[in-house]
Amino acid sequence: MNVRKINPSETGKRVASSNLGRLYIIAAPSGAGKTTLCRAVLEQFANMLYSVSYTTRKPREGERKGVDYHFISKDDFKERIVKGRWAEWAEVHDNYYGTDAEFLDRGLANGSEILLDIDVQGTRQILEKYPEAITIFIMPPSLDILRSRLEARGTDSEEVISRRLANAEKEMAQKDLYRHIVINDQLSVAIEQLISIIDQYHSA
Numbered sequence: 001m002n003v004r005k006i007n008p009s010e011t012g013k014r015v016a017s018s019n020l021g022r023l024y025i026i027a028a029p030s031g032a033g034k035t036t037l038c039r040a041v042l043e044q045f046a047n048m049l050y051s052v053s054y055t056t057r058k059p060r061e062g063e064r065k066g067v068d069y070h071f072i073s074k075d076d077f078k079e080r081i082v083k084g085r086w087a088e089w090a091e092v093h094d095n096y097y098g099t100d101a102e103f104l105d106r107g108l109a110n111g112s113e114i115l116l117d118i119d120v121q122g123t124r125q126i127l128e129k130y131p132e133a134i135t136i137f138i139m140p141p142s143l144d145i146l147r148s149r150l151e152a153r154g155t156d157s158e159e160v161i162s163r164r165l166a167n168a169e170k171e172m173a174q175k176d177l178y179r180h181i182v183i184n185d186q187l188s189v190a191i192e193q194l195i196s197i198i199d200q201y202h203s204a
Helices: 034-044 074-082 101-109 120-129 143-153 158-172 187-202
Strands: 022-027 086-092 095-100 113-117 134-139 180-183
Touching (some): 022 120, 034 113, 095 101, 095 120, 134 187, 180 187
Parallel strands (some): 022 134, 134 180
Antiparallel strands (some): 086 095
16 A cells, blocks of 8 residues: 655644554543443454653552553653653643653554554544544543442542542533544443444454
8 A cells, every 4th residue: 555655744643544653542531431431442453552651640550560550750851842752641630641752653664453442532633644544532421320339439538539529521522523432331341342444444
């Protein structure tokens, strides 16, 4: 297959054709089960790379540095903003989150499949630079069930939960941004649906 080479400096977009790697974006409101679903995908597709996000928030119990997140200071994060090191970044709940552009570019150039776990705002930024990315949105069955899941985690105050729910409602209203939608009602069914979606592209 012949592929026309595009100069990213002319378009402002990074090329992610099928001849190179493939980028999968999975987004969901906080508490919708995104982390569990991403782990299931990585177990199914052993060669898929996972883009570990950077954050300035403190680690939660059980989280491992370099596995769940790269934990860095706000000063370090802001310095990387100035240097253009982020493929996408955002300030969420008083903390910064970002995706390393060099990791994505290097992986795609090597023909790798890469999984990103980012929010709606991050998705929009990524699509500006990687327009061929495959986007999947994970929906909770309802906001009431999402509240119950957030409360069951026992990590957030009522104020934080209310704020997360308000953000979730805004994110769910933008679900049409995504190519695919999976409703995480029963986890086993949601995993099966998600793997089936990715397998369509993975096997192409």
